[in-house]
Amino acid sequence: MYRPTKIFFYSSLIWLVVGMLYGLILSLKFIWPNFLVWGPLQVYLQFGRIRPVHTNMLLFGWLTMANIGALFYVIPKLCRNQLAFPKMAVSLAYIWNFVIVAGSIALTLGYTTTTEYGEWPLWLDVVVVLGIITLAFICFTTIAQRNEKQLYVSLWYFMGSLIWLPGLYIIGNLPYKLLSGVPQFLIFWFYGHNVIGLWFTTVGVGLIYYLLPYLSKNPLYSHRLSLIGFWTIATFYVWNGPHHLQNGPIPMWLMKAGIIPSVLLIIPVWAVLANVFGTMKGKWHVVAHNTPLKFLVSGSIFYLITCLQGPFQSLQGPSSIVKFTDWVPGHAHLPVFGAFSYVAFAMMYYVLPKITYQNIYSEKLMETHFWMSTIGLLLFTFSTWTAGVFEGFAWIEGAQYGLRFVEMLIAMQPFFWIRAVGGVLMFVAQIFFIINLYKTIRLSKKTQNTNESTA
Amino acid sequence: MGSFANERSMLTYIIGATILFLIGVFGTAYLPFYDDQMQVPNENAELRNFAHDSAEYRGREVYIREGCHVCHTMFVRPVLADSTLGPISQPADYYYEAPAMLGSKRTGADLMWVGNRWNADWHREHLLNPQKILPGSIMPSYNYLSEQDLEDLIAYLMSLKPSPQTEGRPVSN
Numbered sequence: 001m002y003r004p005t006k007i008f009f010y011s012s013l014i015w016l017v018v019g020m021l022y023g024l025i026l027s028l029k030f031i032w033p034n035f036l037v038w039g040p041l042q043v044y045l046q047f048g049r050i051r052p053v054h055t056n057m058l059l060f061g062w063l064t065m066a067n068i069g070a071l072f073y074v075i076p077k078l079c080r081n082q083l084a085f086p087k088m089a090v091s092l093a094y095i096w097n098f099v100i101v102a103g104s105i106a107l108t109l110g111y112t113t114t115t116e117y118g119e120w121p122l123w124l125d126v127v128v129v130l131g132i133i134t135l136a137f138i139c140f141t142t143i144a145q146r147n148e149k150q151l152y153v154s155l156w157y158f159m160g161s162l163i164w165l166p167g168l169y170i171i172g173n174l175p176y177k178l179l180s181g182v183p184q185f186l187i188f189w190f191y192g193h194n195v196i197g198l199w200f201t202t203v204g205v206g207l208i209y210y211l212l213p214y215l216s217k218n219p220l221y222s223h224r225l226s227l228i229g230f231w232t233i234a235t236f237y238v239w240n241g242p243h244h245l246q247n248g249p250i251p252m253w254l255m256k257a258g259i260i261p262s263v264l265l266i267i268p269v270w271a272v273l274a275n276v277f278g279t280m281k282g283k284w285h286v287v288a289h290n291t292p293l294k295f296l297v298s299g300s301i302f303y304l305i306t307c308l309q310g311p312f313q314s315l316q317g318p319s320s321i322v323k324f325t326d327w328v329p330g331h332a333h334l335p336v337f338g339a340f341s342y343v344a345f346a347m348m349y350y351v352l353p354k355i356t357y358q359n360i361y362s363e364k365l366m367e368t369h370f371w372m373s374t375i376g377l378l379l380f381t382f383s384t385w386t387a388g389v390f391e392g393f394a395w396i397e398g399a400q401y402g403l404r405f406v407e408m409l410i411a412m413q414p415f416f417w418i419r420a421v422g423g424v425l426m427f428v429a430q431i432f433f434i435i436n437l438y439k440t441i442r443l444s445k446k447t448q449n450t451n452e453s454t455a
Numbered sequence: 456m457g458s459f460a461n462e463r464s465m466l467t468y469i470i471g472a473t474i475l476f477l478i479g480v481f482g483t484a485y486l487p488f489y490d491d492q493m494q495v496p497n498e499n500a501e502l503r504n505f506a507h508d509s510a511e512y513r514g515r516e517v518y519i520r521e522g523c524h525v526c527h528t529m530f531v532r533p534v535l536a537d538s539t540l541g542p543i544s545q546p547a548d549y550y551y552e553a554p555a556m557l558g559s560k561r562t563g564a565d566l567m568w569v570g571n572r573w574n575a576d577w578h579r580e581h582l583l584n585p586q587k588i589l590p591g592s593i594m595p596s597y598n599y600l601s602e603q604d605l606e607d608l609i610a611y612l613m614s615l616k617p618s619p620q621t622e623g624r625p626v627s628n
Contacts, residue, residue, distance in 0.1 A: 030562075033586070033593040043599050048522020110520035114554045140465075149463050159465065160472040167476055171484060180553035182546045183487040183494075188554070190484045198476075234472050238479020244559065247532040249546040251492045257482055320534040324561040395536035401564035401572065403589060410591040 001082070002355035004089035008069030009348060010441075011097050013434050015061025020427045022054035027423045030416040044108050052119040053107045059117055059195070060128075061100040063336065066344040067203045068096070068135060071158060073351050074210050075139055078155055079146030085138050092134050099127055113176045116192045118169070125173040132169060136162040153226040157206030160234055164198035182249055190241035196335060197237040201303075204340035205229070205272055207347055208300060212279050215293040215350065216286060221278025229271035236261040236268070243314035246323060262314040269307035276300045291366040292349040298374065299342030306334040321396070326415070327388025330381045337426065338377050345369070345433065352437060358444035365436040369429050376425030379418050387415035496550035498618035504551040505614070514611025517604045519556070521597065528558030529567040529615075541568035542621045563594055570616040578609045 028035045029047050036045050043049075076083045083089060103120040106112075112119040120128070139162055143155060172191020179187065213220050220226065242250060242258025280287075280297065287293050309331055313322055322328070349366060353359050360366060394408040487493055496504070505512035518524070531540045544567060549555045573581070580587065582605060585594035600608065 029595070030593055033595050037595070046521065047595055048525040051522065051525045112519060112522065114519060114524055114556060116559060143465060151463065151465065156468050159468045163469060163472045164476055167480070171480060176554045180551055181493065181549040181555055184553065185549070185555040185557050186487050187484050190480070231471070234475040238476055239483055241483045245557070247534055248530060248557065249544040249548065251490055254483070254487060320532065320536060324528055324559070328560060392536060398539060400537065400539045405564050406589045406591045409593060
């Protein structure tokens with residue numbers, strides 16, 4: 001009965017490892033540009049080609065599949081019914097896996113539309129859109145046929161996300177040769193920013209609102225706050241694209257139209273975090289002994305940091321220093337890995353025992369997973385942020401191209417090293433994660449078999 | 456919780472979420488197409504409007520295929536950090552570009568006007584062995600490109616120059 005969730009979860013784990021392996025290769029190429037340059041690998045592991053493979057695999061292979069698996073579990077629970085069209089949901093998992101494989105092959109071979117996070121070729125985009133519509137259809141049907149009258153906050157977030165994602169994806173991946181110039185680039189960033197803001201963020205926040213009351217055993221602190229949070233995200237997030245062209249070739253009205261909503265995003269993130277802290281009231285001691293809760297609360301805090309950083313760097317002054325530097329990948333890893341992958345980890349640790357009827361194999365491995373991921377992420381982000389600020393100031397001092405640019409790069413090597421070490425820790429942590437889940441699943445299969453034989 | 460009667464209806468959320476989304480799309484994705492400032496080509500745009508059978512056009516395809524836009528921007532800002540990069544980018548410069556590759560990360564230097572900076576021989580040497588010309592550079596070597604691809608790519612890079620008429624916007628802060 002939990003087959004769709006299981007297939008989505010298990011496939012997402014494969015993409016998590018493969019995608020992070022690509023990330024690791026990228027980080028090592030900052031230290032040794034000739035890392036893995038050998039025969040055909042030189043072409044197919046070339047930096048410019050594998051960077052989009054890394055981002056797409058982790059965004060759409062890992063995090064999206066983990067999110068869909070979670071939706072297929074949480075929505076029926078909140079609606080007190082069964083998932084509609086389970087067979088369609090299972091085929092969706094196979095189609096989605098095919099898309100990731102085909103997309104990665106296309107990118108490796110150099111077929112790219114250059115839209116950041118939407119580099120896959122157009123024919124695949126069509127498959128993706130059909131897949132997203134199928135997903136929305138399954139989820140909305142389940143919600144429409146619910147036995148529970150009240151729509152819990154998480155469901156608002158899920159419904160919003162499922163409306164926004166198809167819209168975003170279609171507009172963002174419009175045939176790129178039809179449009180041209182800066183307006184088209186604005187559409188790129190309308191998509192690039194909002195696929196994070198109106199898909200990963202909103203599904204993630206919905207999952208936080210679902211999991212937190214269970215894990216902390218406290219009711220959700222404020223219904224009204226979650227209401228404010230939802231409608232302010234819906235109002236402000238869509239407007240964020242233009243801040244990617246801060247100080248760029250766009251008219252002033254558009255710059256303001258992008259920056260003011262970016263700053264106002266402090267309201268929804270404050271609402272979510274106030275709600276998280278309110279719910280945790282009196283239960284902070286539980287965090288020490290509950291790893292999934294640890295992931296969830298840390299994820300929420302990383303979300304807060306990201307959303308304070310975002311408005312800051314969208315302003316004209318800070319943007320003129322950190323834009324285009326290594327600050328940016330540091331900022332980008334915080335929501336995707338720190339915030340919403342953490343929520344997905346918490347979700348899997350919470351859901352798998354329920355659907356496999358087996359406790360998580362090892363508490364110790366869970367703790368190791370948490371601490372290695374966190375230390376790795378902190379090394380990664382702090383090294384990139386620091387490097388980014390140095391790079392920005394070096395450019396101001398005139399190291400903008402040629403030998404002086406390269407001198408600046410050489411000076412940044414220690415930071416690239418720290419980032420790579422952080423990356424290795426983050427990667428190894430996921431190996432522990434997967435071993436732990438694999439053992440859990442194996443144990444559950446064994447106990448199920450013995451149950452059958454004794455019966 | 457029962458006091459929120461409208462929360463029992465899916466329709467509130469579906470309609471609300473759709474309308475707010477469409478307003479944002481209208482403002483940031485649709486309206487720009489009707490802005491006069493962004494809807495005129497200039498001399499630079501004409502220089503970058505390559506014929507489909509030109510070496511520059513093919514070179515641009517190589518540039519995209521190899522993912523050069525991942526590490527190089529084409530985006531000169533009116534800020535100190537871009538002060539030696541040449542004329543400041545204007546919307547009109549990109550008028551014909553599809554897709555426009557303004558970029559988001561400068562792992563390598565900005566290439567908006569790179570044709571002004573080095574000559575074709577320099578580009579050839581640098582593409583084949585970046586570390587030879589710029590010791591310590593982390594750019595990968597493109598010695599696997601076919602001779603044709605390399606020629607085309609160099610032609611494209613050399614074409615990235617401002618027109619003589621370009622003054623650009625003044626540098627602020």
